[in-house]
Amino acid sequence: MKAFETTAFLAFALLTAAQTSTSICSNNSQCQPFLIDLTWGLTDPLNAFSREAILINGSFPGPPLRMKVGECVDFTIVNNMPNVTSIHFHGIRQLSTPWADGVPGVTQYTVKPGTSYTYQWTAEESGIYLYHSHYKGQMMDGLYGAIIISAADNAAKPFSLISNNSVDIQQMQEAEANVETILTSDWNRLTFNEFWEIQKSANIDNSCTDSFILNGKGSQYCLSTAELTENEAVQVSQILGSTSLTAKGCIPPNNTVIGGNYIRNLAALPPTAYDVCTAYTGKNFTYEVDPANGWAAVSFISPSAFSLFKVTIDSHKLYVYEINGNYIEPQTVDQISVTNGDRISCLIKLDQSPADYTIRVANEGINQVISGFGVLSYKGSQGPSSSTALMNYGGQNTTEIQVLDPATAYPYPPADQVASTADTTFLLDIEKAPEEPLAWAWVLNGETPYNESHDDEVPPLLYQLPSEIPESDLILRTQYNDWVDLIIKVSGPIAQPHPVHKHANKFYVIGSGVGDFNYSTVAEAQAAGVQFNLDNPPFVDGYTSTPVKGEGAWMVFRYQANTPGAWLLHCHIQTHLSGGMAVAILDAVDRFPTVPSDVGVPCSETRSGGVGKHFAGEHADNALRSNTSARPAQQG
Structure with missing residues (x-):
């Protein structure tokens, strides 16, 4: 069976299971267990300046979750914090398990202090992903970790496009199997x-x-x-x-x-x-490599609160082979941009003299002059290399360089056929809240902020019948299998870069640009001469608008509504999300899923005969209600 046939079969099986299952634990889960214990505590002062943060199993950041396509996981959180929380699995499709997406008010009740909650889901797609809190801004407090999902044995990989040498290809495959994840973030002394x-x-x-x-x-x-x-x-x-x-x-x-x-x-x-800078010397992250291996693989992951990054490694090209959980036609570059929620995976050819080479992470924006650093250390290193930096401390290039172009990050193998037209189009406008005198308030729909208080609303949208959810400009609705266009416009005169993330299935970026987009549909824009990529567009779960001064920007995402559930579309800058830059999407309202009776309950407890104190929902009777008995949410 070919790799794409395997994925299609798995997707069909998962969707069928989602439509028929009434219990998560009834099949005696054979999923791998993964448990994290959440507490507040001081971070290690040897690594960076110490502050109160959310510790995962006593450390920061959290441990990586490693899986293979087709495997499932029982991901259990034990909430020993005084706060409610949740965990979102960033980039995971959740085809059969929309209740495991981890968004309070949308897909679940919050996880209360002193309780446990299990998310059970299956790895449908390979790649690098991220788990993090989706309750208000807790990701900024350190609640995050990497997810590494290995591809199926028969999956097509793009390494032969980097080198046709069989030894190189074998070494690249081995490097990918041992990829080093680098969680790259801003770090503030304040919670x-x-x-x-x-x-x-x-x-x-x-x-x-x-x-x-x-x-x-x-x-x-x-x-x-x-x-x-x-x-x-x-x-x-x-x-x-x-x-x-x-x-x-x-x-x-x-x-x-x-x-x-x-x-x-x-x-x-x-x-x-703003006005006081307190210098502090911590450790630099060091990635030790053996040049005998020929190649190494790294994946830069951004759980950043609000900073966007530029990344270079002294004296080394970056062979980018995967973006946001999808193989691409490789790009050989000197510098990559890593925006909030991104996962950018690169191969590095280990062909330099044994030394320590600086990993430079500078600010992408003009809001602050700042950098962070790591070390790529060769086995047998004789100390720091004498190489010249490609960018300065403020992220300004010191010489002509090749930069990753996300607009030409074509999927590998080529994308499945993208619909030539959309069945439904939503026009969305990113701007400061027009009716509010608040510098921190944002909208994604051009009108109304998605208030952070929605995190605490009960019952969540997924627990209700779509027909009983009041109409709202904060809730988009689609029909099953329809092709949907999200036309997102960013207002000027200074259009900031906004990394927009869509939960559930990935989307195709069929177009983006600067200037006004004065069209109500893609078809209308095409008739006016605007060009779109419908042949092999980037296939991602997040994409960042182009920053520009003096005018606006725009981007168009096209996706198929084949993943029923309630989802969120939002800017991944934490202060922008909390400030209102989000909308909910009810995908496939004509095939809306039914939430299992034991969602969230650790399966071992269910088998032993009770929910007990570890149940993590609002209340057992509320959280176990089916769609037919849930009360309407107050929206918008």
């Missing part, structure tokens, strides 16, 4: 709740952090004003006017070019938010 409350009190859209860390390790650097200026982007001086960057290298919070014309309360900002 998310502290950060969020300060932002709201000051009425700003804060994107100033303290440090960049790789796998929980890094330092806080404090440069002089002259050094910050030397490393800033060329357009920053125009934005700053007569002012300068703050001590942490940030655009000042009173800047109206970036922040807009809002009434601010800057007295609510503690000095440490």
